[in-house]
Amino acid sequence: MSVIADRLSAVRVLMRERGYDALIIPRADEYLGEYLPEHNERMLWVSGFTGSAGAIVVLAESAAIFVDGRYTVQVRNEVDPDLFAYHHLIDEPPIAWLCAALPAGSSVACDPRLHTLAWFRQSGAALASADLELAADSDNLIDRCWDDRPEPRVSPAVLLGEDYTGASSVQKRGNIAEAIVAKGADAALIFAPDSVSWLLNVRGTDIPCLPILQSFALLRADGKCTVFVDAGRLPEGLKEHIGPGVEFLPESEAEASLLACRGQRVLADPNSANAWTQLCLERGGAELVAAEDPVLMPKASKNDVEIEGARQAHLRDAVAEVRFLHWLDEEVAAGNMHDEATLADKLGSLREEGEHYRGPSFDTISAAGGNAAMCHYNHQNVEQPGSLSENSVYLVDSGGQYTDGTTDITRTVAIGDPGAEIRRMFTLVLKGHIALDQARFPRGTTGSQLDVLARQFLWREGCDFDHGTGHGVGAYLSVHEGPQRIAKAHNPFPLQPGMILSNEPGYYRDNEYGIRCENLVVVQPVSEDTETPMLGFEALTMVPFDRRLIDVALMTAEELAWLNDYHQQVHAAIAPRLEGAVLDWLNNATAAIAA
Structure with missing residues (x-):
């Protein structure tokens, strides 16, 4: 067997x-x-x-x-x-x-x-x-x-200062405590580790790509907090960093602490916290108050310090990406058709040269040819990574964790001449990306109400993609952060200023090719003097799209104007950070396209 x-x-x-x-x-x-x-x-x-x-x-x-x-x-x-x-x-x-x-x-x-x-x-x-x-x-x-189950990795957390977070842990806990009181509760179960990490202004190092402190907590209405966490994850200076009112207990004591909440009204999110913690609370005589995690929305709606950090992280990330795309074109021109692992490693090494880099935000999706038809393909999970081939496309979806922000970008790259069909499908995907980027919407609008903007051009051709159009992104936290989302499925959470999301429509033909165009954007007010104040998206990602894949005949004048304007923004932001052949490549990649 x-x-x-x-x-x-x-x-x-x-x-x-x-x-x-x-x-x-x-x-x-x-x-x-x-x-x-x-x-x-x-x-x-x-x-x-x-x-x-x-x-x-x-x-x-x-x-x-x-x-x-x-x-x-x-x-x-x-x-x-x-x-x-x-x-x-x-x-x-x-x-x-x-x-x-x-x-x-x-x-x-x-x-x-x-x-x-x-x-x-x-x-x-x-x-x-x-x-x-x-x-x-x-x-x-x-x-x-599981007889040979690996031992858990346990290492001290990283302390994150207010110059990155924009608010102290004491301030955050006080604000969340007020929300607990407003719900008529005595305490809240802060279950998600990224919520705890955000609340305490710490980050973890035990899980690749996800810098969270593995823990959960009970935050009381008076602002006092009990955190259940392995003692090996607590660094020196933590108590001084987070301020008074926080105790740390090993997770082995969690059940007893939860059972001791008899008679208390405990706010808990039935849709995000695990059943075990809440069943323990109920068994101990606590009354569960079903409500969303009170940290969820404050964490998702970044403050000015976090947004500026995201902008700076994306500029450094763009330098690495542009240097990679230049190198890739040079290698293909020289006939060096590298495999997916070599390509991913090269991009990773360029990111490592950037200031404040802490590692990838997810395993790089480095997909040549038909492998790109698998949306979450990972070359590390196959016996033999694929290699670039002439007259095809290469899809690379990657991102970095930086002390001041989290990045996620996908670019589809022409390898030789991919042909008219791929150019047509790429252009339809790009048109959807542009339509979503240009969206203007009133407060209260959800991502599910905007999703069709990115799919409309594919739908007209009888095509679609089987994944969401946009996911939330954290601030040096999870690259997939809720509750914000842009997708077909209903999402009740409205988009709010400060939320960072991806804009990533795609198209995939099984065993042949895959296409995706992804930028990160931040929700911002765009007009306050209209009858209805409107919100829109500010692009954070500053990397050109591959002009060789665009069928200009399918683009409207307005879409070409958007693309040329975006490429001008990219050039203005990145050119001062480049020189020599890489700068020459950027100049060409961002040159205006005539209608």
């Missing part, structure tokens, strides 16, 4: 011992973050799937894997079809599938630390309607079977 088959067999033995007919394994850990430390990659361990989202259901004799549209190609390349059936995570969700697959009276196990309370209750009700039981088991079955 294969290694994966052996692991599934071990899990099934334990399932039988505990009386479970099914086990749900999400791609998540107890902090419910997107990026997982190696020791929490349970879904990868049991299946071999390297994607960043999905779920697995193990039954007594079979198993199924559920992924969204970003991974429909990748999952078939990585997961054995003899061991797993493939399903679409959105079109056929695991709970609905289980209701149809299991006989009445069956027991479905899950680890309540790996799911939100909302999921736990909704799934329990859905299963119950089919006479199935959802069993909460925090003694994780995968962990029990």
